[in-house]
Amino acid sequence: MANVTVVGASGYLGGELLRILINHPEVDEIVPVSRRLSNKSVSSLHRNLLNIFDKKFVDLNLDGIETDVAFFAAPPGEWFSSLPGLIDRGIKVITLGGKFRIKDAEIDKEVYGGYENKELLSERVYGLPEIYREEIKKAMFVTNPGCYPVSVILGIIPLKKFKDKVDLEKIVVTSITGTSGAGATPSENLHHPEVSGNIRPYNVLFHRHVPEMEFILNEFFGKIKISFTPIISDMKRGILSSVTLFSDSFDIDVNLNDHYKKHYKNEPFVRIASEIPNVANVIDSNFCDIMAEYVPDSRRIIIISAIDNLIKGGSGQAVQNMNLMLGFDEKMGLNMIGGHP
Amino acid sequence: MANVTVVGASGYLGGELLRILINHPEVDEIVPVSRRLSNKSVSSLHRNLLNIFDKKFVDLNLDGIETDVAFFAAPPGEWFSSLPGLIDRGIKVITLGGKFRIKDAEIDKEVYGGYENKELLSERVYGLPEIYREEIKKAMFVTNPGCYPVSVILGIIPLKKFKDKVDLEKIVVTSITGTSGAGATPSENLHHPEVSGNIRPYNVLFHRHVPEMEFILNEFFGKIKISFTPIISDMKRGILSSVTLFSDSFDIDVNLNDHYKKHYKNEPFVRIASEIPNVANVIDSNFCDIMAEYVPDSRRIIIISAIDNLIKGGSGQAVQNMNLMLGFDEKMGLNMIGGHP
């Protein structure tokens, strides 16, 4: 059994962490931390938790936390400086923000600025079990991947077998996201009347998740360049990524989807679909659904992947990492199945 | 452990039954029955179940089913005639359609026509545990309530204490529903472009759920008359019911919401909220959220209740009934918590 602390429990990722941890068979006490909402009932904010988790948010001195695992789902802030101490005291740390994801001090600084702790950066493990399972098992400090990167990296990584046949610098990714990915803070761009019935690309010239995708993928591919178009749509949850790569020499006898099935055959949370994935099939679950095909006419590899941005793209992923770090069954507490419809 | 059979497993209620039963700790084998889709993989239709439940639909002779519990989520049909035999053979039966809900042969015939088996009708127990828990525990044949009636009956029944103070013949109910309530068969009215961005009342002169609500409530109130307006909205799941009753003599010192809290204090799936309920808080869960207030100025009692139409209004309710009928913990398999957002 483990005690866990959720810092930033008032946000959407924090709330989804609570929702999952509450039903986790090996989780004992859960401490919901929020400075802003200290003393307010958790279920008055996350009203889905009414009668289930009616504790109050607490405001803790983060340096002194007594817990087995600390999740940090809070926005960037002073709490960065508490991490080394926690880790030294044997507390396992999982961060859900962008900072530390890119294990290159220069890029990390350029993209996320602020706090510099190169030592911490060198310790961190990127929390994508489909690639780094063994490292995660041994890690004290895991950085959970970004939501877009989960859908894109899981879609591309099986192609490493064919990397010499693919134009790595002309990869086009279009990702359509639900609005919860931007968090719980109201803004003009996410004001309901502006989103309802609308489709709106944003950050098409630069999105901070691109260096993350490229950094991780390039440990395996070397020189990937991603042309990324993120698009906000009128739904609250889910990411659908469409990935196009070109190959002038792809062997048309290879059944790419079968290769993906084989590649992921032991993965509990990646499903290779025979039909084109959509987000409804994965919402409220920790699954990533993927389909991959080669189209000879346009010499194009097309990959479609779908996740729930707050679960496999956030809190479910974080619990999967916790399970690995604590030696639990990796699937524990993650048996939620999405609904139909 | 129990083996269960789901007749009509290709519909939305059937699919949600599978989704819940798959994770039910005391359910062993699940047999998905569909004549139309016999031999087709369940997860090719209910794609949320991919890699989780990849069995094929089967077409069974219903008279010969070997199972502990048989759920009937199919449209009205010949299967009615198989019920007495199943029950005689000791199989517990739970129907999710409208037939048999009204234990009055004349109304039943008028509203649902067709098949007549007065004996069966007299055996049936109405599957709303908040009212008939003890009867359900002993029943061989339970009719699951309609989705609208669940939200309305649970909202009104605690008023029985005040029934002499309320104008029982002028009860106004407006219920707003998601589209999944109408089932999986495409129609012009539920063609996406006709629903998107729209709000559309229907059946305002007569809806078949009204006699059901009135019949059940009148076991306790005597002469209730409900003026019902059902409305289709641009969401796929959820029912929000707004109930207005008038009372010229209500004691303004009574805190009605507190009375509701007390009334439902032992109910695992009814939550009395301090803030106005909404459907997002209950979707993907078996909860019914309710708030009740008296407004002295207009001498109005206003009750708002919210459910997931496919869970507490359908498949979750059916599993709750199964748990009671089989002697399991009533909450077993129903610990799903909805998400936020």
Next chain:
Amino acid sequence: MANVTVVGASGYLGGELLRILINHPEVDEIVPVSRRLSNKSVSSLHRNLLNIFDKKFVDLNLDGIETDVAFFAAPPGEWFSSLPGLIDRGIKVITLGGKFRIKDAEIDKEVYGGYENKELLSERVYGLPEIYREEIKKAMFVTNPGCYPVSVILGIIPLKKFKDKVDLEKIVVTSITGTSGAGATPSENLHHPEVSGNIRPYNVLFHRHVPEMEFILNEFFGKIKISFTPIISDMKRGILSSVTLFSDSFDIDVNLNDHYKKHYKNEPFVRIASEIPNVANVIDSNFCDIMAEYVPDSRRIIIISAIDNLIKGGSGQAVQNMNLMLGFDEKMGLNMIGGHP
């Protein structure tokens, strides 16, 4: 030809005013006033107007406006004190806010507080041409009705012929609204993830539009009491009102819908429908669609009405009033037809 000034042109009602006035055959110059966005291009905010209306917002001394008509779509504020001067100088004034709608100084003060100018209040005409057309034609100062009241008052007013047969104190109104009615300012309640897939009642104990409905209707009915439930839904435009009244003595030979057709036969913007109205049919138009029926079984009169909250419930209504005040054809500039789907 007329010159017009739109104060509060950066809001949704202001933007819709511009959209309509731009195509109005008798409108010459349009001055868009916004203190907050002064010097910013109108079409950078209302991007639907790109290449059509690329003027900049201006910040004017409201006392010195030179214009034929001044629309005030701004939130309550200091501009109240400019109105008497404008009117004295012969400028026709149309306000779109709640202040002044209730021609009763005490209620007006109670509901809208703040600024008191009883003289101004006594001059104002309520801008609902279906009731006050002749007064509007002669008015210098018109207060545009609230969006909910338009849909409710137009739905109820034809019943004045039957007022002795109806229980006037037990009128139940449920109105479902799109989110644009709450304006362009972001808030937690209208943050997209909180609205998407949701249905949420609010202000069920008191909504400021109720005294307005009651005040206007009671000029004709005497003692109407409305039990009102406003509900936010996942759409950006439209209001659907469901009105229930009880009548123990209604003549069942009266075809109520035919009475409504007759009542409104000369009204250009009220359409009596033979089928139940929905909001999609009226969005982007100045129409109010209504259906009325008597249901003998429950002795209930049910009226369904639908409007575009920003057009017949706001800016279209205001232009209709302007047309009357300036002696133009009442329909001028208002020939927009909604789309299907």
Next chain:
Amino acid sequence: MANVTVVGASGYLGGELLRILINHPEVDEIVPVSRRLSNKSVSSLHRNLLNIFDKKFVDLNLDGIETDVAFFAAPPGEWFSSLPGLIDRGIKVITLGGKFRIKDAEIDKEVYGGYENKELLSERVYGLPEIYREEIKKAMFVTNPGCYPVSVILGIIPLKKFKDKVDLEKIVVTSITGTSGAGATPSENLHHPEVSGNIRPYNVLFHRHVPEMEFILNEFFGKIKISFTPIISDMKRGILSSVTLFSDSFDIDVNLNDHYKKHYKNEPFVRIASEIPNVANVIDSNFCDIMAEYVPDSRRIIIISAIDNLIKGGSGQAVQNMNLMLGFDEKMGLNMIGGHP
């Protein structure tokens, strides 16, 4: 003044044609043709037209139509054989279906099968005024472009100046569409519960609009190959296309968006936006909004374009063509401005 006939008036494109033609200053009589709904009132189906256009659908012998212009918005069928006769009799014909769009008998046959009339094919003019205005003015027979091709061709055509600098065979297009594009006939894929809250790619291996885009563009570019991913989203109207092209030698001093502004400076219905387009800005209007940028880091040209699929992508486009064919002002009847929000 012109008399017009709309064949297939019961579909969405037919209905939008009526909506636009009703307010067209130079259109006199409109004949709505529908075999299926003959004698049914148009406004009982297109309820937005209630009290505006209450004629009945008629079933005509198409060979004998007396009219100035005949629009064919019907599905493929026998009516193909009536076209030559109509044209011979001087009736101007505008078709809104896919047949005839590709002026290459072999591709046309392969993609659209069936009816072959090479002569008719050779006479047809592709109805995109931004490219073929002069030909349209003189044409007797215009084929209206597909909805996706409008958004994609208008987005790419200004690049012809740079065609030697662009990799023409690796063009990636992702288009997100509203559901009305698939027409008014219900289907499982467009059943509301399956679309609501969902994002779903389809036809990723082959879509019939791709040969159309390539055929038209290759009159100017020579060897374009488009990798196309169409995606259905939870909105009823609008298409947003994201186009990526690669250029290793693009001159970074060129301001691509300015080039687009210059290219389209005389076009009444193409707007080059300084901010990323979205569909809400163009819905209910005949505009195509476009933005184009070069991203040096990934050597990518990114173009975003947005249209209302039923207007600029269908009926508005058809009326624009009619205006040109009849010598009217090209903008006549097309001054609809979309709303905000």
